[in-house]
Structure formats: structure tokens, C-alpha cells
Amino acid sequence: MNASSPCLSTSDLRAAVARLPRFPLGHFPTPLERADRFSKTLGGPDIYIKRDDCTGLAFGGNKTRHNEFLIADALQQGADIIVWGAGVQSNNCRQTAAACAKAGLDIHLVLGRGGPAKGPDVVQGNLLLDHLVGAHVDIVNATIGVDLDDHIAAEAARHAANGRKVYSWDRHRVKPLAAVSYALCVAEIVEQSRAEGWTPDAIYVSSAGSTGSGVVLGQLALGLSCPVRHISPIKWPWDTQEDMAQIADAAGKLIGLDLGVRREHIDISFDYIGPGYGSLSGSGCEAIALLARTEGILLDPSYTGKAMAGLIDDVRQGRRKPGEKVVFIHTGGTPALFAYAEGLVEKIAPRRLER
Structure with a gap:
């Protein structure tokens, strides 16, 4: 075809x-x-x-559709935590955190305040919702891309070393x-x-x-x-x-x-x-x-x-x-x-x- x-x-x-x-x-x-x-x-x-x-x-939002397949994949792999991140006002992170709450998974969000999407760490908008649905949130001085990805990978490795089953967020x-x-x-x-x-x-x-x-x-x-x-x-x-x-x-x-x-x-x-x-x-x-x-x-x-x-x-x-x-x-x-x-x-x- x-x-x-x-x-x-x-x-x-x-x-x-x-x-x-x-x-x-x-x-x-x-x-x-x-x-x-x-x-x-x-x-x-x-x-x-x-x-x-x-x-x-x-x-x-659109990530609700995405997460129906990603959360299922995480559960099938036996994961008990997702480590993910983006900008402080990330729609993706908000919806993924909510999906994890519904699925009974822990989530650690690593949010970058740098780059063109920079803003004060005011608990408002998506960041407020991240906290409400129970995400563990760290805000770091990093721009979206390789810089932030390195922070996310480090946290994922730390959780894995502590015995957690981390969902591999392989793009x-x-x-x-x-x-x-x-x-x-x-x-x-x-x-x-x-x-x-x-x-x-x-x-x-x-x-x-x-x-x-x-x-x-x-x-x-x-x-x-x-x-x-x-x-x-x-x-x-x-x-x-x-x-x-x-x-x-x-x-x-x-x-x-x-x-x-x-x-x-x-x-x-x-x-x-x-x-x-x-x-x-x-x-x-x-x-x-x-x-x-x-x-x-x-x-x-x-x-x-x-x-x-x-x-x-x-x-x-x-x-x-x-x-x-x-x-x-x-x-x-x-x-x-x-x-x-x-x-x-x-x-x-x-x-x-x-x-």
C-alpha cells in the first residue's frame, strides 16, 4: 500500500x-x-x-488521547513511576500527571523555567493542576531540549537505582x-x-x-x-x-x-x-x-x-x-x-x- x-x-x-x-x-x-x-x-x-x-x-486536551496508549504501555511494562518534563506551563505534563493519578502511577515532573517559555514559578495554570493531581514537581534552570532531557534522565536513573520501575520515555x-x-x-x-x-x-x-x-x-x-x-x-x-x-x-x-x-x-x-x-x-x-x-x-x-x-x-x-x-x-x-x-x-x- x-x-x-x-x-x-x-x-x-x-x-x-x-x-x-x-x-x-x-x-x-x-x-x-x-x-x-x-x-x-x-x-x-x-x-x-x-x-x-x-x-x-x-x-x-490532545494529550488525553496520547496517554490512553502511553499509560497502557507503561502498565504493560510493569512501570510504577513515570519521569517526564517540559516547560513550567506544560499542557503535556498536566495531562500526563492526571492520567497517572487515574492509573495509580507515581509521576515525577522535571519542569524547566528557562528558554522562551520562561516565567515566574507562580503556582497557577497548569503548574497548579500538576500539584493538585499529586505530581512530584521539581523546577530547574534548564531550557526545553537536550538540557532539560539530561535532568529528566538523571532523575529517571536515580529512581531506577532506588528500585523503582520507571517507564522508559523513549521518543x-x-x-x-x-x-x-x-x-x-x-x-x-x-x-x-x-x-x-x-x-x-x-x-x-x-x-x-x-x-x-x-x-x-x-x-x-x-x-x-x-x-x-x-x-x-x-x-x-x-x-x-x-x-x-x-x-x-x-x-x-x-x-x-x-x-x-x-x-x-x-x-x-x-x-x-x-x-x-x-x-x-x-x-x-x-x-x-x-x-x-x-x-x-x-x-x-x-x-x-x-x-x-x-x-x-x-x-x-x-x-x-x-x-x-x-x-x-x-x-x-x-x-x-x-x-x-x-x-x-x-x-x-x-x-x-x-x-
Whole structure:
């Protein structure tokens, strides 16, 4: 089978995924919600929002899907603790910590305060939730990447030396496993849109890793003709397109599919990152305010706000046309809003009604 061939029905895809162990965490399928007022305000395509902010675990988000497979893998390996880390306001860490609480696993989070996502160690937003769900949290002076990875590896080794069974967070295994979950998200989109009598003309998602790779896996496995547009929140030092293609291809092999995913299957933009990863951008803040004030749906500053800025810009530049049906996958992250409160208020003027 090659990547350009129509392959599976949604039921066939679900059956292929069912060969993998899975630990139930989320509320699925998540809603696919038409954003009428938002679409009319932009004057472009009909925009539908796939509400993965409503996955149900500790404020939800995309990592709930990921963790159904990762937690199952950890339990199958006999692990009793996960050692993981990212930035202080990591959505990933918050959802993984909540998943560990539900599965009865200990979790040690090593959070880096350095880099472009730096901020005070205020117990707010995702960091507050990390503590509430019982994570052991260490905050270190390290940037996301090799520096922080070294701290995480050191803590994992220390726990192992003390007799703990540490889940090996090997990216070559974890990334494809996580990606499989988003093939199922695409299956949901296909089924939900079909039930309403339409098909997507494009899918937008905030990703530079497993989530987007999983969407491409679903796109290719189901033979969808619509493009997938990835809006990246970060510029990695490696070739992101090649990395995502490799993740998608490896994920396919986990469920018995040889798709031959290549770099050219990944359409990704780095134009909406703003000053840096985890920083507020003007266009991202505009997107947050516009969706909130037309639909009452909240985006986050680091990921979905910037991804929606990319979709808005594509509409304004005529790359997405009136009459099209566009799906935006809302990957969550809303708890981070509270940690960015001061900056958001500066960039998004509060409304004032005439008296």
C-alpha cells in the first residue's frame, strides 16, 4: 500500500488500532462544532471546531488521547513511576500527571523555567493542576531540549537505582504510539461530518510532532483528499517535516500499515510562532479574543491561539474560500490562559459598552 492510495474504512482503522493496549481516559468522540458567528465574522469558509479541549481529563486536551496508549504501555511494562518534563506551563505534563493519578502511577515532573517559555514559578495554570493531581514537581534552570532531557534522565536513573520501575520515555516508541491516537480523531471527524452530509475541505491543527503526525496517519490511512495544514508553535533544531513523516510512518507500522509517509506529506508553517515558543504573539491574541467573543470558545496562547491565527490569515489571504468546510482541531491548553493573564490583558483590550 502506498501513501496516495485510499485504504481503510473508519471501522477498519478502529480495528487496526484495537490491536494496541489502551487505557481509557477520555470522553470520545469529542464534539465537532460549527462556529457560525466566527465564520461569518471572517467572511470565508464554514469553520468547524473539533473540541479536543473537551476530552474530559483535568481540563482536557490532545494529550488525553496520547496517554490512553502511553499509560497502557507503561502498565504493560510493569512501570510504577513515570519521569517526564517540559516547560513550567506544560499542557503535556498536566495531562500526563492526571492520567497517572487515574492509573495509580507515581509521576515525577522535571519542569524547566528557562528558554522562551520562561516565567515566574507562580503556582497557577497548569503548574497548579500538576500539584493538585499529586505530581512530584521539581523546577530547574534548564531550557526545553537536550538540557532539560539530561535532568529528566538523571532523575529517571536515580529512581531506577532506588528500585523503582520507571517507564522508559523513549521518543522512538512514545511518539508513534501517541500519534496512533490522532488517527482515531480523524476517523471521528470523518464519521461526524458524514453524518451531517458534508466532507472537510481542509483540516488545521497546532502541531510539530505526534498530534500532527497522527492526523496525517489518519488522512492517508482513510484516503482523504483534503489537505492537513500544521501550524507549528515551535521551531525545532531538526527537520520537523522529516521528523513528523517518520513518526507517522512508524505509527502506521504499529497498526499494520505500510504507508510510506514522506516529508512532502507534511504541510507545516512556522510563520505564527511570534517572538518564540511559549510567548504571546499579537496575531495569536487576536485569534483568542475573536473566537472567545463570537463563540465563547477559549484558545490558549502557546498553541491553539497561534494555530487559529494561521487559519485566520489563510482566510484573509484567500487561501481558504467561501463555501469550503474547514475543520480546526482544538488541542486544548486553556489552563495556561491564567498564567498569561497580565500579558493577555495588555494585548486584548477589555470591551467597554456605552453607558
